[in-house]
Amino acid sequence: MGVKRTLKRLFQLLWLYAKMDLSWLLRDTFFALLAMAADVVGTVSAISGVFLLSWRFGGIGGLNQNQILFMLGYATVVSGLFQLFFTGNNTGHFSRRIGRGQVEHMWIQPLSLPMQLLTEGFLPFTASSNLFSGGLIFLIALKQLSLTITYLWVLRLLFSLLISLTTIVAISYLTSALAFYSPVQAEEISTYVLDSLRHLRNFPLNEMPKAIQFTLLSFIPAGLIAWFPAMGLLGQTTLGFFAGLPTVFCVIFSLLAIYYTRKGLNYYVQRGSNRYLPHGHRR
């Protein structure tokens, strides 16, 4: 399939899932809005602890409260993007699909698996609340910081967001690959891993020991999806670390995720799955 045709199919499918999401919103509007409001409350609560501490003490670890707010806004936007593109049908938590034996539904569609995974999770209406709340926090922080916004800066921001999002997705798929070999125990592994990252990423790492900084900027990349890119966008020093670190680790994690997911899929078609669960296949 040519690039043009692939892109056309991609947008056709995104449009399809957007329409389906809208119909879900319009059908159970009250409950959908309630769920969205709960998402916002949950997100704001998760970041408010760090923000209030920074407010009380005039900043944390060398970042002032507005810079902290900027970092938290960035982190929330990344979460919002993940939720927007990878929440539906557990595409962002592939271990659930593997663990429930639901990958078989994917083999019988006349689409490549990446195309299915890139489109089935798209929920632009019911899963956009975090993106909006994160965007709002981000804009407030920008206003307070009086940053000079140039086209280049906006491009850097978009690139950073793409790298952070890809890193999260790659981590999710990399850990999900364990579910191919142990479907029962690892069914929820991606949820646990992403939750841990979400809790850790809210802390600025400026005055942490180097070993902790390095750990959180490499093997446990919580610092790569909020603190480090925020520092770069704020024009702060990267404390001796290579500025392209998020991109390097994004590529490493993505390659590992692709390799182990392919390997796991090969294992799946050899072994099959005898624990099919209908729930969670289609919402």
Place this chain on the structure above:
Amino acid sequence: MCKEDRTDTSLTDIAVDVNHVTKTFLQWQRDLAGKGLLKGLIKSEKKLVTALNDISFQIRKGEFVAYAGPNGAGKSTTMKILAGMLLPNQGNVRVLGLSPKNDRIALMRRIGVLFGNRTELWWDHPVLQSFEWKRVVWDIPDKIYKENLDLVSELLDIKSLLKTYVRELSLGQRMRADLAMLLLHSPECILLDEPTLGLDVVAKRRMMDFLKYVNQEKAVTILVTSHDMDDLEEMAQRILMISDGKLAYDGQFNGLHQIAGNLTRITLTMTSEIQPDVDFGKFLEGSHGVFQYEVDLNVQPIEQVLSRLSQIQGIQDIEINRAPIEQVIAELFKSWR
């Protein structure tokens, strides 16, 4: 294995070609206590299970074939291999001339796959939404989609269900909707794994009539599995019988009856607990006024059986069923000795 002559088959005429396929699985074994439990920590014990053992068969285009066997015989494994969900350890599989592994996307445009214990419908949307989803994902041209939608809506009587949420459908309604969706892209070959599972008599009848129509009028090749011989004989022209991963029979139903007998079970519910005097069949079991007999309809035609039954006093109810598939297979094996 008994196999009827099917030499008159050119390659272009073949819809499904299964060639010396073997599929094995490893099953973990574990003791619950004692030494075995500790041993399992160091070196886990695994058992090799052969789900399919050198299976070969071909299905011509337009055939309606039943794939029968008891639970665990390897029916679903075969279906999954044909649908590309599993890869065989040995052997080759081609469906409509395509490899399920290498040509998966092209193949899925041309075949339909349905497993009775799962649905391809979108649970929290109206049925029509699932059909629309299929139209986009399969990239079905509008004209074909509309024609097929009208046809299946009419034949499966699902017009009134199109706006109903899938989660609110009964099992029979859901299966009809699933079948309807299966046919929207005009598949040339459909693979159905236990489609009648859990359906009541009316729903079963409707589904079987529909499948026969699709096979006869649209020339769609159908391979359907079931462990219910009655259902299969009602629908299919040819039967492939599998047992313990091996093909035990490949041919017409009549041929099967000639070899294994036309075994039927008759259950009589009596008004009293006294066993009736039945001289035309073998007594199997009986208690509390319910007595079961086995009759070979090749030996005792059904007319004779009914006539004899009408002479017995005190019958409250009669139930006539085909013998379970396990027994048919046992009779097959006996006939080869």
